[in-house]
Amino acid sequence: xxxxxxxxxxSTSVRxxxxxxxxxxxxxxxVARLLTEIASDSSQPVVVYTTAAELDRAFDQxxxxxxxxxxxxxxxxxxxxxxxxxxxxxxxxxxERGGRWALNNLELALAAHERDxxxxxxxxxxxxxxxxxxxxxxxxELRWFEKRLGVTGVxxxxxxxxxxxxxxxxxxxxxxxxxxxxTADRVRGATGLLNxxxxxxxxxxxRIAVCALNPHGGEGGKFGSEEIDEIAPGIALARAxxxxxxxxxxxxxxxxxxxxxxxxxxxxxxHDQGQIAMKMIGFDGGVTVEGGIGIAVCTPAHGTAFDRxxxxxxTVTSTRNAxxxxxxxxxxxxxxxx
Numbered sequence: 001x002x003x004x005x006x007x008x009x010x011s012t013s014v015r016x017x018x019x020x021x022x023x024x025x026x027x028x029x030x031v032a033r034l035l036t037e038i039a040s041d042s043s044q045p046v047v048v049y050t051t052a053a054e055l056d057r058a059f060d061q062x063x064x065x066x067x068x069x070x071x072x073x074x075x076x077x078x079x080x081x082x083x084x085x086x087x088x089x090x091x092x093x094x095x096e097r098g099g100r101w102a103l104n105n106l107e108l109a110l111a112a113h114e115r116d117x118x119x120x121x122x123x124x125x126x127x128x129x130x131x132x133x134x135x136x137x138x139x140x141e142l143r144w145f146e147k148r149l150g151v152t153g154v155x156x157x158x159x160x161x162x163x164x165x166x167x168x169x170x171x172x173x174x175x176x177x178x179x180x181x182x183t184a185d186r187v188r189g190a191t192g193l194l195n196x197x198x199x200x201x202x203x204x205x206x207r208i209a210v211c212a213l214n215p216h217g218g219e220g221g222k223f224g225s226e227e228i229d230e231i232a233p234g235i236a237l238a239r240a241x242x243x244x245x246x247x248x249x250x251x252x253x254x255x256x257x258x259x260x261x262x263x264x265x266x267x268x269x270x271h272d273q274g275q276i277a278m279k280m281i282g283f284d285g286g287v288t289v290e291g292g293i294g295i296a297v298c299t300p301a302h303g304t305a306f307d308r309x310x311x312x313x314x315t316v317t318s319t320r321n322a323x324x325x326x327x328x329x330x331x332x333x334x335x336x337x338x
Contacts, residue, residue, distance in 0.1 A: 051086050
């Protein structure tokens, strides 16, 4: 995958806040590699929330200690020293300290956005166990952003790979609870949000398909009635608002059509329905977007990979794409809401 395959080049200079994610994972070393890549391009101003100690360890883990001086010498890269204690920060395990570190840095980035000091936010992978140990009560970081920013509209995690985006009607909930949360209004909302972000990413007239929930699309109600009672009416609502949305289609064949270019986006009913397909199609390079919060916030679609820290096997592609997509979305005039 190349960034140009799903990112729109924009000349507008965008200020991006970067946080290193969970310090026990591969995030810090990926940020170190990203900073090295952009150190020579003064048109890419960034602000990084970290400490000298974390950066030292990150560049060592990346095997690029010599690049630290290049990054430090780049005037367009601002390192904000948070002053937090990094001594003996755990590596390769979930911890309360790691979760608190990640949340505090995200808070600093949001505060900078509220002061109009940055235009977009990119965060390296987080670990939900660490976040919950640190006191985050929400199921995931999207709901944390939603509460922190007082968002009252539609939100959804969006995923982007080369030529294809997805949104979710439900996300980090149990399979037992997901069907009850699938309503016509939520289907319409997830479709509208996906359409808005596709337009913002440079697709003028998105073609969107909507997944069924049940096997074979429910077989006319034999295997469940969600398609009849909620999903089809939700698609009708989206179409009534001018969105080119079709379905519901069984997910097992829909993603074959989407992979082959029939659609620009797919609305999924639950987390794994889309994530399994997207990671099979394009794991290396995928981006997760915190959709609907009114700010361009992106992160790599992969996790913290505790077992790969410092091994030199983690690729920077998804982190790079998250950074480029955040810049692209922040530069658009399209509202980042449904």
